[in-house]
Amino acid sequence: MAKIVGGITTSHVPAIGRAIAGNLQQDPYWKPFFDGFPPVHDWLAKVKPDIAVVVYNDHGLNFFLDKMPTFAVGAAPEYQNADEGWGIPTLPPYAGNQALSWHVINELVEKEFDLTTCQEMLVDHAFSLPLKLLWPNEERCPVQTVPVCINTVQYPLPSAKRCFKLGKALGEAIASWDADLRVVVIGTGGLSHQLDGKRAGFVNKDFDLAFMESLIHDPEWATKYSTEELVELTGTQGVELLMWLATRAALPGKVRKVHTNYHIPISNTAAGLMVMECAD
Amino acid sequence: MSSVRQKREIPGTAVFDGDLAQKGYALNKMCFSFNSADNRAEFQRDEQAYCRKYGLNEEQESVIRNRDVLGLLAAGGNVYYLAKFAGILGLDVQDLGAAQTGMTKDEFKAMLVAAGK
Numbered sequence: 343m344a345k346i347v348g349g350i351t352t353s354h355v356p357a358i359g360r361a362i363a364g365n366l367q368q369d370p371y372w373k374p375f376f377d378g379f380p381p382v383h384d385w386l387a388k389v390k391p392d393i394a395v396v397v398y399n400d401h402g403l404n405f406f407l408d409k410m411p412t413f414a415v416g417a418a419p420e421y422q423n424a425d426e427g428w429g430i431p432t433l434p435p436y437a438g439n440q441a442l443s444w445h446v447i448n449e450l451v452e453k454e455f456d457l458t459t460c461q462e463m464l465v466d467h468a469f470s471l472p473l474k475l476l477w478p479n480e481e482r483c484p485v486q487t488v489p490v491c492i493n494t495v496q497y498p499l500p501s502a503k504r505c506f507k508l509g510k511a512l513g514e515a516i517a518s519w520d521a522d523l524r525v526v527v528i529g530t531g532g533l534s535h536q537l538d539g540k541r542a543g544f545v546n547k548d549f550d551l552a553f554m555e556s557l558i559h560d561p562e563w564a565t566k567y568s569t570e571e572l573v574e575l576t577g578t579q580g581v582e583l584l585m586w587l588a589t590r591a592a593l594p595g596k597v598r599k600v601h602t603n604y605h606i607p608i609s610n611t612a613a614g615l616m617v618m619e620c621a622d
Numbered sequence: 623m624s625s626v627r628q629k630r631e632i633p634g635t636a637v638f639d640g641d642l643a644q645k646g647y648a649l650n651k652m653c654f655s656f657n658s659a660d661n662r663a664e665f666q667r668d669e670q671a672y673c674r675k676y677g678l679n680e681e682q683e684s685v686i687r688n689r690d691v692l693g694l695l696a697a698g699g700n701v702y703y704l705a706k707f708a709g710i711l712g713l714d715v716q717d718l719g720a721a722q723t724g725m726t727k728d729e730f731k732a733m734l735v736a737a738g739k
Contacts, residue, residue, distance in 0.1 A: 356715075357714070401702040401705075402653075402654055402655060402700075402703050406650075406651070407650055408702075409644075425655050425657055425659060426657060426706065427705070427709045427710075428706060494642050495638065496638055497640070538697065538718075538722070539634045539636060539692075539722060540633075540722055540723060541691070542634075542718065542719040543730055543733055544634075544720045547738065553624045557641030561667025569637075570637065573635065574630060574632045578637065578701070605735070605738070606734065607735060609715055609716060610716060
């Protein structure tokens with residue numbers, strides 16, 4: 343059976359793409375962010391995942407308002423990154439794993455999650471930048487991937503409670519896959535930030551730190567909040583913490599905190615990073 | 623009648639619900655088209671003709687013309703698609719933040735730094 347080795351959650355701010363392209367990792371503005379990653383690289387070298395299941399939200403590259411799925415799972419042999427309109431370099435394609443994709447799709451639909459399945463799927467910065475941060479030195483991402491996309495563009499969004507359930511079912515699906523492979527679950531987005539409206543620039547450090555801690559000791563803590571409460575507490579884009587929540591829920595049982603980093607600001611965002619290892 | 627009711631009033635914030643998604647459809651569809659470099663170039667050659675091609679209403683044409691960020695949101699624009707319009711203008715999300723809060727970009731950035739202390 344496949345083994346879930348743990349989870350990594352990280353922000354996916356587009357400006358990271360520019361910083362990587364400009365080799366600004368040690369620039370004073372960027373250093374506190376990029377210095378968070380070497381311990382993650384060490385952990386990845388230790389646990390050696392074969393596949394990354396990436397829980398992220400599309401920002402208007404693959405999906406438009408004409409058809410907006412709440413939950414979508416990729417089932418393609420390969421995923422292309424593409425021009426998003428504001429000029430960060432396009433990264434090389436990502437290998438899929440269609441066997442795991444279809445196993446996940448079959449299991450999730452069996453558990454009453456009505457998914458959209460995508461045999462062609464463009465993946466945006468929320469997918470590509472975290473993988474580049476985790477494997478910075480390889481031209482192409484060295485692990486196979488399965489994208490899981492959660493709508494945070496158009497309301498109503500799936501609730502925190504629902505995303506937690508999705509994550510739990512996703513983890514059970516991965517663990518029941520009959521393949522001797524190691525899987526890391528990656529959740530991207532957040533933490534608190536707001537791009538739009540008169541409240542643009544809003545961040546909430548106290549909430550973010552409490553949320554990160556909750557993932558270790560009380561993973562369902564954030565499920566008590568409605569979507570609108572989460573927007574009020576974390577900002578219109580801070581609600582991307584739903585990806586973190588689904589990722590934590592995918593990890594079976596207790597987790598050990600391997601590493602965290604938290605820094606304000608990266609662009610308009612409170613940038614968070616966390617590595618959780620399955621305790622068993 | 624409202625298609626989706628926003629139950630909470632969140633200061634300085636509007637969630638992009640069904641009402642805004644309907645109202646802003648043409649505007650967002652135009653901005654979504656800016657994923658393509660050819661479309662960005664076509665817009666830059668003749669902004670008004672490009673707006674008309676996508677069926678923007680008068681309000682939407684006007685806020686595009688005036689680069690009015692809060693106006694674009696009020697006209698149903700979604701920030702993820704509007705960011706692609708901002709990209710054409712060479713603006714990043716901190717420029718947008720400054721424009722929406724009435725700060726200079728430096729003031730906006732300083733506010734964020736202060737929030738991290």
